[in-house]
Amino acid sequence: MSRRHKNEHHEEHADESWLIPYADLLTLLLALFIVLYAMNSVDSKKFEDMSKAFNSALDSGVGVLENTSVITTGEEMDRNNKTKPKPEDATTDAKRNELMKKEQQALEDLKKQIDKYIQANGLTNQLDTKLNQSQLMITISDNALFPSGSSKVKPDARILAKAIANMLTSYSDYEIVVSGHTDNEPISNSDFQSNWDLSSSRAIRFMDVLLLNENLNPKLFSAIGYGEYRPVDSNDTVLGRSKNRRVEVSIIRKFLDVTKAQEMPATPKA
Template sequence: MSRRKKSKEEPEANESWLLPYSDLLTLLLALFIVLFAMSSVDAEKFQKFSKVLNGVFVGGTSFFDYTKQTSGDDNGTSDTAKLIQQKKNDQTQEQTAASNAADAQTDTQLKQTKEKIDTYIKNSKLEGKFQTSLTSEGLMVTIRDNVLFDSGEATVRQEDIKTAKQLSNLLVMDPPRSIIISGHTDNQPIHNSIYASNWDLSVMRATNFLKVILENHHLNPKYFSAKGYGEYKPIASNGTSAGRAKNRRVEVLILPKQQQNTGK
């Protein structure tokens, strides 16, 4: 049979609907992007805000003080770090001031001890050989080495043991204090068969002087220690004989109460 002819021509496909459809998809995509952007958390700003809240609730600083100082910089990280560091510094200063106030009684006792030692120095005519000073570490008593020792020797001279014992009486305090005795030398190499170096000499001088001090039974050995620094902590130039003489010394450091070593 012959193929039946089409009575009518088939209509052409109409694609005009694609244009509004693509526009609709574009609008939907834009909408989802906006919604996503609105819902996303800016991690940097969130961290910044968290630090502000922490400062407000922990440090006691006003929220407006934080925002006023950080709003000028969009990045904010450097200003925030500076602000936090400043807050820490302020807190440290406050704690130091409180500690100093709490230790006022301790400072008074150190001053009284200094006055006693100064009176002893004057009465014994030891000016220039003994020296006292109040430092951030405590009360420092500096003794020139020629007061106690012969050159290159670490044994306290027999005639100077009395001086050491008189000083020990001035170290009796109530409550007792931690005391560090340290030996120091100049930078001239030592020439004898007993001590291999200035370090050895400084250690033995401090130790031997400590032994004489602790013959005083009113002093508790647990509060005492000895150190040797050799030539490595000079207080004057080693380029002159006068400077080297100052560097050859024994130091007695009486610690403040807050630095006490009360180990049993």
């Protein structure tokens, strides 16, 4: 009877075999989060390798980390880190802004000097100055510089060129571009085959006079001929054609504000 009594009070144990794979899964998840926490920056290659390892361990058909939001977030973090301004970048920008302000003041002072010279010598109808976001431009009418159809600099124009050169000596580290322009009427003499020839020769001859000043650096000078192809007025009138025949001396800025330069209106066309 005692044996029967023991059987009646016997308790059956539940099947706990599921605990083994469950514990393995928890271990793998714990390892995953430890790795994620320890990583300073997310590397897609490392995630791919780790995904393959977990995939092999779990023997499933889909990678554990395949196409997860964690990888995408890591790539976004990398992009943000690359585009985020660094402290030294802010310092560089501040220095650049300061240099731009100093350059602006220097070019304004030069413009005032040239304008004063123009007024004092009664050249307001022949010379003009314009300061924009890319350069200080001195525009000189061809009538003030050359005989008609010629690139020989007039004696009075040589005096003007020397005066401009003297003012440029205080800005001797700036790039200077001398450009020649004509109207659209074909050249008709034996010295020049086209308006290209005439405009180029005039730019070079005027630059030659500027460079008689030994305090200017020839390496920073260049001469360009544009012919008739960059007019500032219509070629349909006598006045318009006279405005188009010109020489421009441009003092190029070292520090160009790209944003403002893009906002500048295009050169008017005939």
